[in-house]
Amino acid sequence: MNTPSGHDGQTAPAVPASTAPPLTRYEWALLCSAYISQCVAFSFFFVALSSILRGNGAELADLSFIYLLGVAPALKFLWAPLMDRYGFGRWGHYSRWLVLMQTALIVTLWAMAQLKIGGVPPELAAGATGAAADMNEAAAALGGAGGTGAAAHPPLPWTGLMLGCLAMSFFTACQDMAADGLSTRLLSPSQRGLGNALQMACGSIGFIAGGGGVLALYEYAGWQTALMCLTVLNVVTLVLALFYREPAHARPDVVVRERMLDYWREIGRFWVRPDTGWRWAFIIVMLQAGVYMAYSVMSPMLVDAGWSFTKIGQVANGYGTALGMASMIGFGWLLRHWSLNRALHVILPAQVVGVLLLAIPLLLKTGALGAGLPEIAQGAAAAGGTAAPDGAAAAAGQAAASVAQTGGIGDIWITLGVAGFMMCYMPMGVLVSTLMMGRSSAHAPATDFSVQYGLYLAAGYGAGALGLPLAQRMGYAGLLALAGAVCVLMAVLIPVLHARLGRPPSAATARA
Incomplete structure (x- = not known):
């Protein structure tokens, strides 16, 4: 990516959204898979990861970094103009950003899958019985200030987790912008109602997969299997985006891209x-x-x-x-x-x-x-x-x-x-x-x-x-x-x- 898209003489004038042609089945499949990927990370952070780390003895204060991961996606509007401004020439614009971000997400998830995070504690598998459950109840009687029997668990790889989660948060925010930019340019006004409905439905699927799905897989197959399944889920979007030929009307107007300072x-x-x-x-x-x-x-x-x-x-x-x-x-x-x-x-x-x-x-x-x-x-x-x-x-x-x-x-x-x-x-x-x-x-x-x-x-x-x-x-x-x-x-x-x-x-x- 050396030159701004639209400044290489290769980009045709954008077709107004009102005259954009109907989406093909391939384009619907690409958008749906991207919508699923959008919500996986947040559900993984706030539902699955917080439960898994707490179950492996993490203190409550140690879990606070998870919520700080949401700050970067929340402030993505600060660098959104850069994605509108710069593209990949004749190769495309938003679809190429989508390929780049999906690749980065997949590499990040694969690296996080290699971290050593222990399996399910016996007290959770047995319904909180035994001595470890007594420790949990004693901590809860004090208001839940302690961990969950941290002495029974191996140390958690905090550095790797934090770096991986930070990267995952940033790449997800950028993927979200690329998917939203592509859908905004592709969907005509008559198709936006269906597009928004599909975004909500597919987002719900991603939310369930990243939270409940990861927790179930972790309990029965372990950390690595759960993370590799999330990786495969993102591979689907990558493959669809990789072979997609982005039409001219899906790229942002040159005039719009010149207004970053405004x-x-x-x-x-x-x-x-x-x-x-x-x-x-x-x-x-x-x-x-x-x-x-x-x-x-x-x-x-x-x-x-x-x-x-x-x-x-x-x-x-x-x-x-x-x-x-x-x-x-x-x-x-x-x-x-x-x-x-x-x-x-x-x-x-x-x-x-x-x-x-x-x-x-x-x-x-x-x-x-x-x-x-x-x-x-x-x-x-x-x-x-x-x-x-x-x-x-x-x-x-x-x-x-x-x-x-x-x-x-x-x-x-x-x-x-x-x-x-x-x-x-x-x-x-x-x-x-x-x-x-x-x-x-x-x-x-x-x-x-x-x-x-x-x-x-x-x-x-x-x-x-x-x-x-x-x-x-x-x-x-x-x-x-x-x-x-x-x-x-x-x-x-x-x-x-x-x-x-x-x-x-x-x-x-x-x-x-």
Whole structure:
């Protein structure tokens, strides 16, 4: 790649999207495989890897790097103009970027597969029985501050893991941009509805494969087999992209590629508008801070509760995600009839309910609620501006401890708690996208939306990275109490700040 695509005399003028020919079956197959690959990495990081490392004795604070891996993809809009600007001459543009990134991903996954990460601990395979399970319960009684019997596991290859995951995160972000750029140029307006539906469906397949699929393979066949299966999944996309001949209309216009400096200037101009500024930035950063803190400890808590890796993937990555997507669709329908202010007053308190649904059954199962319920009661009361009576909090703690001593709570309640948590927090994605579209200007809508959503994702991953070391120090109960208190505070504060923002440029989209 020595010259910008379009400056070598080889590139024909781009065909407008409205006159682009229908996609061939080969092009649909290429886009579907790319969509699957897009979601594999994030599910692998946040569901599979966190569970596997916790099951191999990792401390909670050591897992925080996983959430920092989401920052690079969230900020990919900063270097997206470079991919639009530079191509590979007559060989193509976005499809060649796709080949390059898929090759890098495959090499990275193969290298990570060579790392030595132990098999399934006996306590997980046997349902958390024996001396190791007793160690887990003792740690959980302190709020989950410790590891899972780290002495029984060989040392983890942290350096190799971190380098591999960083590379995987960056290459996935670039692959995502290449796939999105290609699909945007190939899909005509009449095909975009089907294209978006396929992106959601194939993304769900990738999410399940990277999370639940890897956990099941790891439990039954080990780390290397699980990672090699992910490698093969990416090889399919590479082969399809390698033999694809990118048509002229799939390449970006020369005029668009010359506007890189204008793009970066637009990013700065966005934040000085009356309808954005520090208030809107604060809202974006804090919308899901409490929820991400709670989500960060969900998989480690399920491991500490003695669940098998397969079961964790089935519930967190399967049932929970499916029900969460159903709630997103339902909430999207309600948004047709609600104002955005009303939606904020519904979805923000729903996040408080979601944290409670996740916390109570898991803390009861691990035995941590008996010691931690007074903290939760005091934390929620402090967020609401009241003081909880010490006697009532102590009585609640004794009652929870009694439940834990008599065998804890059934797994069905944990399953319902996880599903309820995801049903309560996932609709926020629909609302926040609607709010951001309303603040995207007519002359630069893609830039404005990318800037907002990138900050939103980076803040969420940052909150998750902060939650794990806090759980190490405060215990699970203390961290979940803090997460609930943050959700309560934001449910009160964010609607007030939102009401004080200036009128957005597209008032029809962002109605009050």
